[in-house]
Structures are given as C-alpha cells and as structure tokens.
Amino acid sequence: MHPFIVLLNLAAAVMLLLWAVRMVRTGMERAYGSALRDGLRRARGGLPGAAGAGVVLAILLQSATAVGVLAAGFAASGMLGGATGLAALLGADLGSALVVRILAFDLSALIPVLLLTGATLFLKFEARQIRQIGRIVLGIGFILLSLTMIGTATEPMRESAVLPATIGYLAGDPLTAFAVVALLTWGMHSSVAMVLLLAALAQGGILPMAAALPMLLGANFGAGLIAVWLTRGLVPEARRIPLGNLILRGSAAGLGLLAFWLTDPQMPAWLGARTDVQLVNAHLLFNAAVVVLGLPFVGAVHRLTVTLLPVTPEAPQTERRPRSALDRTTLALPSLALASAKRELLLMGEVIEEMLRPMSDVLDSPSEGQIAALRGLDDEVDRRHSDIKLFITALNRRDLGTEDAKRSIELTDFAINLEHIGDIIAKTLLPLAEKKGAENRRFSEEGWHEILELHARVLANTQLAMNVLISGDIASARHLMQEKEVMRRLERESHERHLERLQRGNADSLATSNWHLEVVRAFKEINSLLVTVAVPILEESGMILKSRLAEPR
The missing domain is CATH 1.20.58.220 (Phosphate transport system protein phou homolog 2; domain 2)
Structure with a gap:
C-alpha cells in the first residue's frame, strides 16, 4: 500500500477517535450538565471526597480536562476552594485513566449494537434527553470503531523500513519521545485519545515498551498542559487549579522519566502479558499513585500557586466602552x-x-x-x-x-x-x-x-x-x-x-x-x-x- 494511503487511513482513524471522545463528552454535558456541575460543587468528605467526585465526573465526561475547566470556573466564582478543586482534578486524572482501561478491552463485537442503538435513539425520538443518550452511545461505538481502524491502518507499517528506525531512535532517546508525545497530547486536547492511540500502536507490534513508557509519561505531562492552556485567560483563582495539577502530575511524570532513564526498568508480569495491556495498566497505576501520593501535598501546592498567581485587585473599567450598534x-x-x-x-x-x-x-x-x-x-x-x-x-x-x-x-x-x-x-x-x-x-x-x-x-x-x-x-x-x-x-x-x-x-x-x-x-x-x-x-x-x-x- 502506498505510504500516503497508509497515513491518510491512520489520520482519519485518529480524527474519528478525537471526534468520538468529544461526542460522548458533549452528549453527557447536554443531557446531565447541570447535575454534573452540581455534583462537583457539592462534593463532600474533604479532599478524598473531592477526588472521588473528580473520578466519577471524569468517567462520565471521558475527560479530565472538562472537569478541570469546570473546577476552574467554580473557583473563579468563589464556589470551590482551590485545594478542593485541585484534589478533584487529581481524581479526574484517575477517572480518565479508568476510561482508557475500560475502552482498551476488546469490545469490537459491541460496535454494531452501539451504532444501531445510538442512531435509533438519536434519529427516532424527539425527547432531548433520549437524543443525547443516543449521542453518547454513538460516541462510544465510534471510539471502538476508530480503535479498530487504527489497528487496520497500522498493519502495513510493520513492513516499513522507516518506522522501525524512527521507533528505534525514540526508544534510545526517551527525552525526545517524552517531549514529542507531550506536545501531541496538548495539540489533540485529549489524553484519553492519545493513550488509546499508543495502546493501539503497541497492540499492532509497532511500539515496544522501551519507547512506549516515555511516551506514556509524556502523554500525562501533556494532559496537564491542556487545562493550563484552556484557562490561560481566566482570573488567577481559576488558573491556580490547573497549574497545581500540572505541578503535581508533571513532577511525577518527570520523576518517572528520570527513573526510566537511570534504571531501564522491566515491566512486572502482573501488569499484563502484552505491551498494550502493560501500557494501559501502567497509565492507570501512574495516575492512582499521583492521587495517593499527591493528596497530602495539595494544600502546599495550592499555597505555591497562590504565590505564583497573585490576585491584583482591579475595579471594573467604565472607559473604552464599545460604541452603539444602533444604525439609523x-x-x-x-x-x-x-x-x-x-x-x-x-x-x-x-x-x-x-x-x-x-x-x-x-x-x-x-x-x-x-x-x-x-x-x-x-x-x-x-x-x-x-x-x-x-x-x-x-x-x-x-x-x-x-x-x-x-x-x-x-x-x-x-x-x-x-x-x-x-x-x-x-x-x-x-x-x-x-x-x-x-x-x-x-x-x-x-x-x-x-x-x-x-x-x-x-x-x-x-x-x-x-x-x-x-x-x-x-x-x-x-x-x-x-x-x-x-x-x-x-x-x-x-x-x-x-x-x-x-x-x-x-x-x-x-x-x-x-x-x-x-x-x-x-x-x-x-x-x-x-x-x-x-x-x-x-x-x-x-x-x-x-x-x-x-x-x-
């Protein structure tokens, strides 16, 4: 197959994956948006309770970034404390990893059922709630379909002479592999999609663990960048939560990369027999460790973000008002x-x-x-x-x-x-x-x-x-x-x-x-x-x- 056709098929499969993840998230927001927002705002049980609420919300929305933006908005209005919001975002990262673990199972047999059910609910019913449930079911079906397409599209790559050399170079240069995937994750605005893509490449035998593990750490670092970027124009109170998450999650990813560089660790057998299974389980384990080890430091990190992003009181400006839009x-x-x-x-x-x-x-x-x-x-x-x-x-x-x-x-x-x-x-x-x-x-x-x-x-x-x-x-x-x-x-x-x-x-x-x-x-x-x-x-x-x-x- 011509290399251009291979890349075209792979690009189409990746775009379908991104669109499907977004489809599930928007369907969930439209169907249950108010309930989800209220659930985050009313999280009880201190920092562990907030982290638990973040886990649930990220699973439902299939996006830790969406939870981060929600938490930032509540922090801006004073309805959510900075430390509580940071704990919720750490939990959301773990929830996002759980979503990856679920979707990584071989569920291809469910694709026709999900597409048929979702399309029927969306096209044949007028009730808004039912149509959005149909959108969610369709989105999950498209995610599974896109993963199958990625596997099919990457099969010819195994015979390529260029790809093994590129993967071999990245395996020998973990810092470059880390940085490239971090930027790609930020560009895709979805860590779920990126980790699923890495798992699909590993399942196809293209990506060995020596290159996959630094890439996985890079995906986690890039995921922390997404919410920081999306909230860059908000008030300091809102930006502190994504920044604190980046400090904790980014530090863990950096330390993991350093440990990989110095020790060249081998994956334990209990993580799975195949590279793709090991990769997905390592992603889940990493985010669980960040939650467990990071919660005790949430207060200190929040105080650091207050120092880094101080509030400058500024009265509303009555000057520079736009002129009238009325045209006689x-x-x-x-x-x-x-x-x-x-x-x-x-x-x-x-x-x-x-x-x-x-x-x-x-x-x-x-x-x-x-x-x-x-x-x-x-x-x-x-x-x-x-x-x-x-x-x-x-x-x-x-x-x-x-x-x-x-x-x-x-x-x-x-x-x-x-x-x-x-x-x-x-x-x-x-x-x-x-x-x-x-x-x-x-x-x-x-x-x-x-x-x-x-x-x-x-x-x-x-x-x-x-x-x-x-x-x-x-x-x-x-x-x-x-x-x-x-x-x-x-x-x-x-x-x-x-x-x-x-x-x-x-x-x-x-x-x-x-x-x-x-x-x-x-x-x-x-x-x-x-x-x-x-x-x-x-x-x-x-x-x-x-x-x-x-x-x-």
Whole structure:
C-alpha cells in the first residue's frame, strides 16, 4: 500500500477517535450538565471526597480536562476552594485513566449494537434527553470503531523500513519521545485519545515498551498542559487549579522519566502479558499513585500557586466602552434595523454581565472604587436602554409587517428587563453591600455558600440568555426556562435553611438576616428577568402554557 494511503487511513482513524471522545463528552454535558456541575460543587468528605467526585465526573465526561475547566470556573466564582478543586482534578486524572482501561478491552463485537442503538435513539425520538443518550452511545461505538481502524491502518507499517528506525531512535532517546508525545497530547486536547492511540500502536507490534513508557509519561505531562492552556485567560483563582495539577502530575511524570532513564526498568508480569495491556495498566497505576501520593501535598501546592498567581485587585473599567450598534440608516429596512437593535441589546447584556460578575466580591468586601465603577456601568445600561427604546419607536413609525412589529415589541420588553436588572444591582445590592461593609458584618458560612451558588447560577444564565437572544434556539430557550424552576427551588431551600439557622441562634445569620433574604430574592428576580427572552420563542413553538391556573371543572 502506498505510504500516503497508509497515513491518510491512520489520520482519519485518529480524527474519528478525537471526534468520538468529544461526542460522548458533549452528549453527557447536554443531557446531565447541570447535575454534573452540581455534583462537583457539592462534593463532600474533604479532599478524598473531592477526588472521588473528580473520578466519577471524569468517567462520565471521558475527560479530565472538562472537569478541570469546570473546577476552574467554580473557583473563579468563589464556589470551590482551590485545594478542593485541585484534589478533584487529581481524581479526574484517575477517572480518565479508568476510561482508557475500560475502552482498551476488546469490545469490537459491541460496535454494531452501539451504532444501531445510538442512531435509533438519536434519529427516532424527539425527547432531548433520549437524543443525547443516543449521542453518547454513538460516541462510544465510534471510539471502538476508530480503535479498530487504527489497528487496520497500522498493519502495513510493520513492513516499513522507516518506522522501525524512527521507533528505534525514540526508544534510545526517551527525552525526545517524552517531549514529542507531550506536545501531541496538548495539540489533540485529549489524553484519553492519545493513550488509546499508543495502546493501539503497541497492540499492532509497532511500539515496544522501551519507547512506549516515555511516551506514556509524556502523554500525562501533556494532559496537564491542556487545562493550563484552556484557562490561560481566566482570573488567577481559576488558573491556580490547573497549574497545581500540572505541578503535581508533571513532577511525577518527570520523576518517572528520570527513573526510566537511570534504571531501564522491566515491566512486572502482573501488569499484563502484552505491551498494550502493560501500557494501559501502567497509565492507570501512574495516575492512582499521583492521587495517593499527591493528596497530602495539595494544600502546599495550592499555597505555591497562590504565590505564583497573585490576585491584583482591579475595579471594573467604565472607559473604552464599545460604541452603539444602533444604525439609523437601517430604519428603512426593518429586518436590518431589528438586527441592529438586537446587537445593541447584546452589548447591553455584556454590561449587565460585567456588573454581575464582581458582585460576590462586592458583597464580601466592598470597596468605594468598585461600587462607584459599578454605578457608572448602570448609567451606561440606562443610556443604552433609552437609545434602544427611541430607535425602536422610530422604527415603529414606519409601515411594519405583523411579524416585525411583534419582534420590535419583544426586543423593547427585553431591553426594559435588562435595565431593571441594572437597577436591582445598583439600587438594591450595592446599597446593601455598603451597609454591610460599614457595619463590618459577615454572612454565616452556610448562608454565604448559598449566595455564591445563586450568584454562579445567575452568571451562567446571563450568558445563556444572550445566546438565546442571538440564536433563537428552542433547546437553549427551553433549558433557560427550566433554570427558572431551579432558581425558584434554590431560593426556597435557602429561605428554609436560613430560618433553621435563625432557630439555632446562629449569630451571623441573626445579624445579617434581612440582607441574606434580600440578596437571595434579588438574584432570583434577576434570573426571572433574564428568562423572559425565552418566552416568545417557546410560545411560538407551543412549548409554554399561557397560564399556570388549572381549568375549572
């Protein structure tokens, strides 16, 4: 077979493997994303409990990187401690290794069953949850199919004169083998895919253990780089967790490479009879050892990352705001004018998000400069709201069709709701933060955790609402409407727990009772205003009731 055809088949098989791993992860996130995020956020049992939660999440998502990004996001909002998040990410690395161990079994006989079942669930059912389960099953089938394709594609390589020389060179230069695979793993953004690829090459007799083991250590080092790279633009609190994981996992990989270089160890018989089995089991053993040996050092490593990535307080900037997206030259073309108003609404939503994001810090330890800057942002929200109303009023003076007139009213209503959100922040939450700071009081530990949870949820729903505004996607609109019920439940549960703390005589709860209830109520109201963007979309598709009242009999 021509070398080009061999490489083409191998490249296609590897890309199918990468896509299939991503397919399983996205299906799991879409079907059970909220439950998975809540599971990580509410992990109990200290560092071992957090590591256990990380193991489970990585198995479900088939990605330690996804768990790392989740943990980083929670750390940024203050809902997850740095040491706890680092322990969860160590556990996620072990969970990812368990996924590799499971997929490395010879499950090729299941491929037709998985493809048939997954395609049937995805194509023949309308329920979103069932379709995503079908996506997951299809993804697992494609992973197994890609591994079979890799084995078939690499068979001609055994007769190649170039490949044995290349593998022989890498076997004699473990540092190069380590570095090359670390970079490839980072580029592929999937340690699961890389280790499965190495195992497939070893199973085909192409990769001896002398080259495979340094490559395996390189894959683990590269896996630590992925989350560091993906979180590079986040705040320091978020970046510390991936950096701490890289320090622990990277140090273990480096020490393993040094030991391999100095001692040239032989694989014990209990790791397996074949090279590919030994490789996969060694990967699992390595990550288990990192968890066991690394957990006692999590606190020290987290303190090191705090030193390496200190927080520099910076008030929100009210300068350099983007200019208005409203273009009055489009008024003669209603569709363009409405698109212009929608872009302005998106800019307005970005300002609202900028006001919301630092609210956890403001409520915890307010500063005069920060509060003044947030009030400046509220002035911008008011200005954009006024501009949108005047623009749409001018548009409505023209002869609009029924559909365009309806869209203009919907956009005006959402602009009013966004302006109301700005008022809630500026006239309710900021004065409350000022009073709390002036009286030097603190929320109870449990109450503060509840506030942080609500704040993180509202922030996520702000982004979701802007996506719904732009895309008009029915599934996203439905998910946003479901978040209203979730927020209602969280607000009710927080209220009940707060009353229980008052009955127990919790001093902090007694001192901040009214403030706690007001903050919780404000976040719930903000969320309800965001959800209104989904109502017209769901009404058009017949997915929302006109009234919650039951019909009289």
